[in-house]
Amino acid sequence: MRWSKPLRLHLGVLVVASLLCTSAPIIWMAFSHGSDAAVSAGAQQMRQMSLRLIEGYRNTLQGGTEAVALASTLPQLVSPPPEDIKAKQQFFQEVLRNVPNATSVYAGYPDGSYLQVINTARRDVRQTLAAPDDTAFAIRMIARGNPADIISTLAFLDKDALMIGERNVEDTSFDPRQRPWYQSVIQDGVPVSVGPYIAGTLNVPTLTIAAPMRDDGKVVLGINIHLQTVSRLLDAGEISPRARAYIIDAGGNLVAHSDPDIMSRIIGLWSRTSGAFAATANSFDPSLETVVRLSRDPAFAGGGLARVDFDGKAHLVQIAPVSVSGLFTGSVAAIVVPLEDLVAEANRLLRRNLFIAAGFVLAGVAASVMLSRMVSRSLYRLADEARRIGDLDVGEKGGAHSWISEINTLANALAASRHAIGQFALYVPREVVRQIVNPETREIVRAKRQDVTVLFTDIKDFTTISEQHSPEEVVDTLSAYFELLNTIAERNGGTVVQYLGDSIFVMWNAPVADISHAEHGCRCALAMKAAIDGLNEANLRNGRPELLTRFGLHTGPAVVGSFGAISRQQYTAMGDTINVASRLEGMNKDLNTSILVSAATRDAVADRFTFRPFGLAAVKGRAEKVDIWELVGE
Numbered sequence: 001m002r003w004s005k006p007l008r009l010h011l012g013v014l015v016v017a018s019l020l021c022t023s024a025p026i027i028w029m030a031f032s033h034g035s036d037a038a039v040s041a042g043a044q045q046m047r048q049m050s051l052r053l054i055e056g057y058r059n060t061l062q063g064g065t066e067a068v069a070l071a072s073t074l075p076q077l078v079s080p081p082p083e084d085i086k087a088k089q090q091f092f093q094e095v096l097r098n099v100p101n102a103t104s105v106y107a108g109y110p111d112g113s114y115l116q117v118i119n120t121a122r123r124d125v126r127q128t129l130a131a132p133d134d135t136a137f138a139i140r141m142i143a144r145g146n147p148a149d150i151i152s153t154l155a156f157l158d159k160d161a162l163m164i165g166e167r168n169v170e171d172t173s174f175d176p177r178q179r180p181w182y183q184s185v186i187q188d189g190v191p192v193s194v195g196p197y198i199a200g201t202l203n204v205p206t207l208t209i210a211a212p213m214r215d216d217g218k219v220v221l222g223i224n225i226h227l228q229t230v231s232r233l234l235d236a237g238e239i240s241p242r243a244r245a246y247i248i249d250a251g252g253n254l255v256a257h258s259d260p261d262i263m264s265r266i267i268g269l270w271s272r273t274s275g276a277f278a279a280t281a282n283s284f285d286p287s288l289e290t291v292v293r294l295s296r297d298p299a300f301a302g303g304g305l306a307r308v309d310f311d312g313k314a315h316l317v318q319i320a321p322v323s324v325s326g327l328f329t330g331s332v333a334a335i336v337v338p339l340e341d342l343v344a345e346a347n348r349l350l351r352r353n354l355f356i357a358a359g360f361v362l363a364g365v366a367a368s369v370m371l372s373r374m375v376s377r378s379l380y381r382l383a384d385e386a387r388r389i390g391d392l393d394v395g396e397k398g399g400a401h402s403w404i405s406e407i408n409t410l411a412n413a414l415a416a417s418r419h420a421i422g423q424f425a426l427y428v429p430r431e432v433v434r435q436i437v438n439p440e441t442r443e444i445v446r447a448k449r450q451d452v453t454v455l456f457t458d459i460k461d462f463t464t465i466s467e468q469h470s471p472e473e474v475v476d477t478l479s480a481y482f483e484l485l486n487t488i489a490e491r492n493g494g495t496v497v498q499y500l501g502d503s504i505f506v507m508w509n510a511p512v513a514d515i516s517h518a519e520h521g522c523r524c525a526l527a528m529k530a531a532i533d534g535l536n537e538a539n540l541r542n543g544r545p546e547l548l549t550r551f552g553l554h555t556g557p558a559v560v561g562s563f564g565a566i567s568r569q570q571y572t573a574m575g576d577t578i579n580v581a582s583r584l585e586g587m588n589k590d591l592n593t594s595i596l597v598s599a600a601t602r603d604a605v606a607d608r609f610t611f612r613p614f615g616l617a618a619v620k621g622r623a624e625k626v627d628i629w630e631l632v633g634e
Contacts, residue, residue, distance in 0.1 A: 043305055043316060045239070045342065051303070054320045054333045057233045057247075061324040063099040064209045064223040068191065071095065071105070071221045072211045078219055080113035081143045082151070092117035093137055093161060095223070101233065103199075103206060103226040106140075108176025110218035116140040116201060120156075122226075128202050131156050132165055140201050142174065174200050176220070181210040185220045193328045196227055196255055204228070205267055207255075207328075230256040231263040234333070240341035246285065247322065250330025252292040257285065286310060287317075291334045295319050301332070307339070314339040447561030452573060453508040453521035453553065453601065454581040455494070457485065457528070460548040460589070462502040469545060477544050478502065484531050492524035493517075497572055503585075507573055510560040518555045518604035522631055525551045525595050552585025553597040553631065555604055580626060583619045587628065599627035609634055 071077060076087045092105045096119045099105075103125070106116035118138040120126045129138050136159040143151040152174075155166040176182050179200060184192040191211035199206045207230065210222035236243035236258050247255040257263045262284045287310050294300045294308075294317060306317040318335045322328060459465070459481075466474050482499065489496050489506045493514055498505040506524065508517035529551065536546045556577035562569040584596040591614060602611050610632040616625040 043342065047305060047318065051318075051320065054322065054335075057230070057333060058322050058324060060099070060101045060225065060229075060233060061209070061322065061328065064102055064225060065191070065324055067095045067099050067102075067105065068209050068211045068221050068223050071107075072214050075215060077107055077221065078213055078216050080109040080111055081115045081141050085115070085141070088115055089117060089139055090161070093157075096137070099223065101225060101229050103202070103224045103229065105223045106176075106221070108179065108182045108220045108222070110177070112142070112144045112175050112177055114140070114142040114174065114176045118201065122228075124228075125202060128204075129154065129156075134158050134164065137161065140169075142172070142176075181208045181222045182220045185210045185212050186218070189217055199224055202226075227256050227267055228263065231258060231260070234258040236335055236337070239335070240337050242341055243335065243337040244285070244287075245333060245335045246288075248288070248292060248295060248332050248334060249328075252295075254284065254288055255331070259285075287315070287336050291317060291319065291336065295332045295334070310336075316342065447559050447563060449557055449559050450510060451517075451556065452510050452558050452560060452577065453517040453555045454558070454573065454578055455489075455506040455508075455521055455525055456552045456582045456585040457504050457506075458550050458585050459502040460550060465545045465547075473544070477539065477547070481532075481535065481547055484535060485528055488527050488531055489524055492527065493520045494524055505572075505578075507560070510573065511571070518601050519608060521553050521555070522597065522601065522605055522609050523634070525553055525631060526633060529594055549594070550585050550588035551595040551631075552581045552583065552588070553595065553601050554581035554584055555598065555601040556580070576622070579621065580619060583622070584626070584628065587617065587619075591628075591630075593630045595631040597629050597631050599629065602627075602629045602631075 071091065074091065076084045076091070081088065088107070092115075095105045096102055096117060100119075100121075102119060103122075104116050104118040106114065108114050116139070118125065118129070118140065120129065120131050120135045120138050125131075125138075126133070126135055129135075131138055135156040137157040139153075139155040139157065141151065141153050141155070145151075150172045152169040152172045153166055154169050156164050158164050180197050181192070181194045184194050189212060191209065193207070193209055195207040196205045197208070198204065205227040206224045207227065208222050208224050210220055213219040213221065230247060234245040234247070234256060236245040244258050246257040249255050254266065257266060265284055287308075290308055290310070294306050300306045300317070300319050301321070303318065303320045306319075308315055308317055316337050316339055319332050322331050322333045469477075482504065485504055486496050489504075493512070494506040494508050495511065496504055497507050506521075508514050508521050514520060529549070532547060532549050536548075538544075539546055554577055556575075558573040558575035558577040560573045562571050563574065564570050580598060584598060588594060588596055596614075597611070602609075611629040612632055614628040614630065617628050619626050
């Protein structure tokens with residue numbers, strides 16, 4: 001108490017002075033460097049996210065390239081359809097499963113035969129082919145036996161590659177030898193990239209990767225990637241809602257764009273003109289001219305960031321080549337992001353932090369007062385915790401944490417005391433523990449003579465039950481049984497002094513005084529019997545043993561308190577009263593009863609309970625006979 005005022009005063013002065021000394025330079029630094037940091041952070045974020053986006057597009061091209069390279073080595077693909085048609089279809093289906101962004105994979109033969117497997121996951125593809133809704137793959141086959149004998153079919157397979165429909169295609173004018181991918185491979189004799197151009201079967205703009213068969217250079221394999229799929233791969237929305245990405249070919253022409261509206265216009269233009277006027281698409285995005293110029297600058301063509309102005313607003317531009325394995329040479333991907341989108345969040349955080357810094361200065365005085373109150377509150381909580389421990393409220397509580405290590409040390413010591421007393425209370429009657437730890441009542445636990453009511457219980461044939469069941473089942477059954485009896489005893493004001501095997505020893509009027517101890521003992525015995533009857537019904541349903549319990553109840557004088565050696569004592573009761581109660585419990589077996597009480601107990605509560613007399617009976621180990629009564633009910 002002597003130091004409480006100086007501590008509060010010193011803490012207040014220290015907190016206010018510290019805040020004033022630190023907040024001023026922090027605010028100045030935030031203003032001077034915050035904007036530059038926001039731009040750098042935005043640029044770094046864009047660099048990482050744009051490279052990841054471009055890598056996804058490049059991986060799609062790489063997957064198509066590897067699939068075509070693998071297909072060119074398979075001997076089953078050399079012969080024209082319908083030879084080995086099953087093996088060809090299965091391989092092409094597996095390619096589409098492993099290159100999910102591919103639209104179709106196909107093979108063209110020097111006799112004009114053609115086999116194409118199409119991924120129909122897209123709804124527009126199914127609509128174009130008039131395929132059933134559950135179609136997973138479409139098979140386009142053209143087999144040319146002779147000019148007058150041409151087989152042209154379109155089959156539909158489900159996801160398990162089972163046939164669900166097939167129809168003949170009357171238009172047999174399609175000839176793979178006239179397609180740009182076939183002609184490019186035949187001309188160069190090496191894998192090539194072609195496109196964009198209009199695909200023959202789906203009649204949509206597409207990019208193609210094609211290669212000759214290793215064993216027959218006149219057989220050409222190809223894989224298509226729809227321009228709409230390319231647009232989806234270029235989605236830059238994760239970087240910024242206004243970010244856009246697009247692909248430019250080696251001639252500086254716009255191939256694909258992330259903006260769905262612009263992409264629809266590009267596809268429409270290609271579909272109408274078959275690519276004859278593709279350069280017109282360059283007018284769809286005003287940034288294209290600047291980006292084409294930057295793509296030819298070595299400082300930016302390899303992935304460097306450029307800061308340029310479009311429409312009077314600053315933008316960051318990231319350019320990266322997308323060629324794969326020598327294909328699509330000269331093509332680049334560009335990502336354009338408004339600078340204010342990248343720094344908007346950082347600027348918002350900067351302004352917020354400035355307000356917070358100013359708020360800290362204003363809150364300094366209040367913080368010093370609150371700090372002193374926190375210290376005092378911590379001490380009050382510890383005092384309250386000590387009072388709860390004294391009342392034996394030893395349930396686990398949250399620790400009282402403080403900024404002061406001494407308070408935390410004290411809190412930890414109290415927590416350890418609470419745990420120790422809680423464990424102690426599991427083995428000693430709770431009321432006895434309460435009186436032991438209370439300095440004002442510690443003398444009560446010393447042995448002294450007084451009247452008590454004593455109850456003993458025992459389970460019939462428990463030895464047989466233990467023999468017929470596993471130790472684990474016996475322990476589980478007894479645990480539930482003891483928990484039930486212990487709860488009833490405490491509810492009726494009794495103290496469970498001891499567990500004796502399958503028996504319990506309950507006492508009233510000690511250690512807590514109880515003028516109605518005989519009444520409470522009788523009522524407890526009846527409640528226990530009723531509860532055990534309910535427990536037995538549940539045990540029988542669950543395959544557990546039935547616990548038939550006998551009770552003995554006697555009222556009389558006994559010596560109650562702590563007994564034992566100096567270093568080890570036990571709280572209990574001794575005397576003839578205790579022995580008689582125990583013998584009464586055992587006599588239930590011979591009399592076929594459940595609850596036997598002595599005349600002393602019966603006389604104390606005769607007007608409140610119903611009894612059945614058995615008369616005087618000899619009690620083992622006692623010369624004088626005892627008047628025995630059966631407790632029937634209230």
